[in-house]
Amino acid sequence: xxxxxxxxxxxxxxxxxxxxxxxxxxxxxxxxxxxxxxxxxxxxxxxxxxxxxxxxxxxxxxxxxxxxxxxxxxxxxxxxxxxxxxxxxxxxxxxxxxxxxxxxxxxxxxxxxxxxxxxxxxxxxxxxxxxxxxxxxxxxxxxxxxxxxxxxxxxxxxxxxxxxxxxxxxxxxxxxxxxxxxxxxxxxxxxxxxxxxxxxxxxxxxxxxxxxxxxxxxxxxxxxxxxxxxxxxxxxxxxxxxxxxxxxxxxxxxxxxxxxxxxxxxxxxxxxxxxxxxxxxxxxxxxxxxxxxxxxxxxxxxxxxxxxxxxxxxxxxxxxxxxxxxxxxxxxxxxxxxxxxxxxxxxxxxxxxxxxxxxxxxxxxxxxxxxxxxxxxxxxxxxxxxxxxxxxxxxxxxxxxxxxxxxxxxxxxxxxxxxxxxxxxxxxxxxxxxxxxx
Amino acid sequence: xxxxxxxxxxxxxxxxxxxxxxxxxxxxxxxxxxxxxxxxxxxxxxxxxxxxxxxxxxxxxxxxxxxxxxxxxxxxxxxxxxxxxxxxxxxxxxxxxxxxxxxxxxxxxxxxxxxxxxxxxxxxxxxxxxxxxxxxxxxxxxxxxxxxxxxxxxxxxxxxxxxxxxxxxxxxxxxxxxx
Numbered sequence: 001x002x003x004x005x006x007x008x009x010x011x012x013x014x015x016x017x018x019x020x021x022x023x024x025x026x027x028x029x030x031x032x033x034x035x036x037x038x039x040x041x042x043x044x045x046x047x048x049x050x051x052x053x054x055x056x057x058x059x060x061x062x063x064x065x066x067x068x069x070x071x072x073x074x075x076x077x078x079x080x081x082x083x084x085x086x087x088x089x090x091x092x093x094x095x096x097x098x099x100x101x102x103x104x105x106x107x108x109x110x111x112x113x114x115x116x117x118x119x120x121x122x123x124x125x126x127x128x129x130x131x132x133x134x135x136x137x138x139x140x141x142x143x144x145x146x147x148x149x150x151x152x153x154x155x156x157x158x159x160x161x162x163x164x165x166x167x168x169x170x171x172x173x174x175x176x177x178x179x180x181x182x183x184x185x186x187x188x189x190x191x192x193x194x195x196x197x198x199x200x201x202x203x204x205x206x207x208x209x210x211x212x213x214x215x216x217x218x219x220x221x222x223x224x225x226x227x228x229x230x231x232x233x234x235x236x237x238x239x240x241x242x243x244x245x246x247x248x249x250x251x252x253x254x255x256x257x258x259x260x261x262x263x264x265x266x267x268x269x270x271x272x273x274x275x276x277x278x279x280x281x282x283x284x285x286x287x288x289x290x291x292x293x294x295x296x297x298x299x300x301x302x303x304x305x306x307x308x309x310x311x312x313x314x315x316x317x318x319x320x321x322x323x324x325x326x327x328x329x330x331x332x333x334x335x336x337x338x339x340x341x342x343x344x345x346x347x348x349x350x351x352x353x354x355x356x357x358x359x360x361x362x363x364x365x366x367x368x369x370x371x372x373x374x375x376x377x378x379x380x381x382x383x384x385x386x387x388x389x390x391x392x393x394x395x396x397x398x399x400x401x402x403x404x405x406x407x408x409x410x411x412x413x414x415x416x417x418x419x420x421x422x423x424x425x426x427x428x429x430x431x432x433x434x435x436x437x438x
Numbered sequence: 439x440x441x442x443x444x445x446x447x448x449x450x451x452x453x454x455x456x457x458x459x460x461x462x463x464x465x466x467x468x469x470x471x472x473x474x475x476x477x478x479x480x481x482x483x484x485x486x487x488x489x490x491x492x493x494x495x496x497x498x499x500x501x502x503x504x505x506x507x508x509x510x511x512x513x514x515x516x517x518x519x520x521x522x523x524x525x526x527x528x529x530x531x532x533x534x535x536x537x538x539x540x541x542x543x544x545x546x547x548x549x550x551x552x553x554x555x556x557x558x559x560x561x562x563x564x565x566x567x568x569x570x571x572x573x574x575x576x577x578x579x580x581x582x583x584x585x586x587x588x589x590x591x592x593x594x595x596x597x598x599x600x601x602x603x604x605x606x607x608x609x610x611x612x613x614x615x616x617x
Binding site: 002005006085087094095096097098099100102103134135136137138139171173174175176177178179190191192193194195196210211213252253254255256260261262292296326328330334339342343346349350352 | 456457458459461462463464465466468469499500503504505506507518521522523524526527528560561562563564565566567568569573576577578580
């Protein structure tokens with residue numbers, strides 16, 4: 001068992017992680033002794049399904065997978081009265097570079113996830129949930145599978161969960177290595193046994209999702225937050241965080257920091273607090289140069305913007321986004337152009353090939369970066385990058401993977417134009433000496 | 439002579455019933471095939487296809503999309519080294535260089551002469567707080583150093599560590615309530 005790196009223990013802003021670190025928390029007995037499964041009991045016996053959805057709406061919870069859509073509103077899109085099967089599909093395909101929080105939750109408290117899934121299924125009128133978990137997550141897969149079996153043996157999953165006459169089941173499905181499966185319609189294709197290429201919308205999954213049926217898709221962290229919302233009450237949950245982006249969320253802080261980890265913070269804290277205090281700041285003698293505030297797809301922010309807060313509105317105003325909460329920190333010993341090149345290689349590799357702008361554009365960007373980094377660049381390459389970046393964005397690609405590559409190019413060029421010009425025009429790298437343009 | 443054993447094919451034929459629609463069985467079926475013979479040969483994929491009553495080309499199309507399906511032979515032990523940004527800036531490429539020397543290969547997918555090892559560079563594995571990290575067969579290894587790599591290699595060369603068993607999608611035996 002590796003050492004826990006991140007939040008654990010009682011604290012006012014530890015809604016999800018307060019019991020993390022408790023020996024045996026992954027077992028049903030210990031989870032329940034801490035108050036676990038009280039929210040499921042409350043949902044099944046004291047609340048009508050519509051009340052549960054309303055409570056989640058009141059909480060203001062927004063999806064923690066990346067898009068940040070209002071969770072309660074998403075739940076209300078499922079027509080409970082539609083005849084035939086409906087599904088909950090759980091996105092455990094965590095693959096956004098710099099993001100490890102779903103793994104952190106699954107390895108510490110799998111029953112919290114089980115409880116959230118069961119509540120969501122009951123609320124939207126589904127009897128079966130499918131957890132799509134990335135294939136590399138062997139240990140989280142094992143732990144969640146064991147938690148499901150424990151809950152089944154205890155009678156919390158089955159034909160009459162806790163005695164309630166409403167069948168609930170949770171099944172597992174393993175992914176096989178494809179970043180695109182984090183995109184919800186690509187995930188559905190994969191779950192149906194196909195190449196994971198995103199679907200055109202409409203129809204939306206709420207109407208026609210998994211196996212052609214109405215489907216609710218939520219991320220692991222989103223569902224793990226649901227028990228806390230029912231226990232506290234939506235209104236009390238909404239007192240945490242900002243007015244438009246309430247609650248707490250788990251930020252994975254990685255890269256050049258002294259204490260990398262998964263930190264649960266009240267939304268609205270500054271990145272200075274997250275990076276410099278919680279994660280201990282950069283190594284001795286180094287300075288933060290740049291950070292990705294929400295996974296590699298979130299446009300970068302320079303050190304001068306450390307006081308931006310981590311809520312969706314503040315990040316949008318800073319031309320970035322909260323995304324998956326993956327905070328990647330890079331210090332002044334690293335070159336931004338090389339980092340951008342590495343990320344474009346990632347997006348090119350993971351492009352599913354279905355739409356032309358993304359399939360061609362990401363690859364074009366990689367080749368342009370290669371020329372620049374081989375000291376074969378000129379103004380032409382800089383213009384090409386700008387043009388390719390534009391071609392990837394603004395709805396030209398079928399899904400967000402296209403935009404993401406474009407944002408990396410666009411944001412690194414916007415904040416670090418000097419570094420690009422050093423490489424492309426002067427064929428030199430001045431890392432460590434470069435002033436950061438605002 | 440078939441590529442896959444009869445009991446694996448039987449298991450594959452039983453998979454579709456577990457899903458709302460039978461096609462969902464294709465990846466679990468390919469898993470079983472790959473586990474049995476190490477990688478997916480065209481013959482194995484054809485046998486999976488006929489066991490599932492799917493077109494062979496369709497099954498190959500699915501297999502070729504996902505990085506965890508291997509269409510070429512791999513070493514007995516496979517290193518999947520994360521080189522994405524969080525690991526890169528903590529030295530992942532130096533780890534890759536050291537690993538190549540330690541297992542005696544010059545490029546990804548090359549199998550060491552003793553057949554024991556191969557490696558590939560992979561994208562983010564979701565354990566960024568432990569960077570640099572890698573997945574070896576079916577387990578994660580954290581805070582990598584050259585010494586740690588040497589130890590992982592030595593343990594497997596000496597036969598101390600067999601391939602970690604993969605968690606199965608099969609349901610664990612049900613425990614009785616209160617047991």
